[in-house]
Amino acid sequence: GESVGLHLPTLSVQEGDNSIINCAYSNSASDYFIWYKQESGKGPQFIIDIRSNMDKRQGQRVTVLLNKTVKHLSLQIAATQPGDSAVYFCAEIKTYKYIFGTGTRLKVLA
Amino acid sequence: DVKVTQSSRYLVKRTGEKVFLECVQDMDHENMFWYRQDPGLGLRLIYFSYDVKMKEKGDIPEGYSVSREKKERFSLILESASTNQTSMYLCASSRTQETQYFGPGTRLLVL
Numbered sequence: 001g002e003s004v005g006l007h008l009p010t011l012s013v014q015e016g017d018n019s020i021i022n023c024a025y026s027n028s029a030s031d032y033f034i035w036y037k038q039e040s041g042k043g044p045q046f047i048i049d050i051r052s053n054m055d056k057r058q059g060q061r062v063t064v065l066l067n068k069t070v071k072h073l074s075l076q077i078a079a080t081q082p083g084d085s086a087v088y089f090c091a092e093i094k095t096y097k098y099i100f101g102t103g104t105r106l107k108v109l110a
Numbered sequence: 111d112v113k114v115t116q117s118s119r120y121l122v123k124r125t126g127e128k129v130f131l132e133c134v135q136d137m138d139h140e141n142m143f144w145y146r147q148d149p150g151l152g153l154r155l156i157y158f159s160y161d162v163k164m165k166e167k168g169d170i171p172e173g174y175s176v177s178r179e180k181k182e183r184f185s186l187i188l189e190s191a192s193t194n195q196t197s198m199y200l201c202a203s204s205r206t207q208e209t210q211y212f213g214p215g216t217r218l219l220v221l
Contacts (some may be wrong), residue, residue: 031207032207032208041215043114043200045211045212046211046212049209089152093207093208094208102152
């Protein structure tokens with residue numbers, strides 16, 4: 001069936017290091033993928049998105065990579081900062097249907 | 111910037127009360143959504159709307175209703191609140207098949 005999942009429920013990273021958060025999806029027909037950041041007690045915040053015809057997209061300190069061959073999506077955060085501590089989850093859009101992953105918690109260690 | 115606002119950040123209601131959660135977006139988005147978010151369950155879609163006065167059931171519509179009288183406003187109604195409706199409620203809006211933008215959430219406690 002359809003699923004958007006994350007390999008690791010919790011990721012601990014040293015401040016200043018790069019973080020990589022992964023997401024596997026099973027629906028090869030999805031058109032569009034999105035990464036969100038959710039801080040405790042707040043609504044999800046849009047980080048970056050990528051269309052299915054792209055392999056890579058860069059933003060400010062973030063990069064999203066899409067590997068359609070293995071149905072894998074990743075979010076890379078450069079020089080991780082304490083303010084990056086949050087739950088990150090991916091989402092995919094396929095024909096008007098949005099499918100959200102359950103999330104990975106990123107902990108930034110001082 | 112897209113702005114989605116929700117009428118309350120925190121609400122405490124009693125079992126059996128009628129509860130109204132309001133959501134407003136300022137980007138002229140066609141689509142609006144209501145989700146609830148519970149620990150370990152992620153986001154679950156309650157209702158969504160693709161146009162004014164239009165509504166569609168999501169995955170867990172039981173116990174809820176919605177109203178979209180104006181494009182910018184989407185209301186979630188709990189006809190008779192129950193303790194199992196204690197949750198974080200999130201509203202979102204989007205253009206068709208594009209990124210959803212979320213509001214800050216309403217944390218509802220039903221006693």
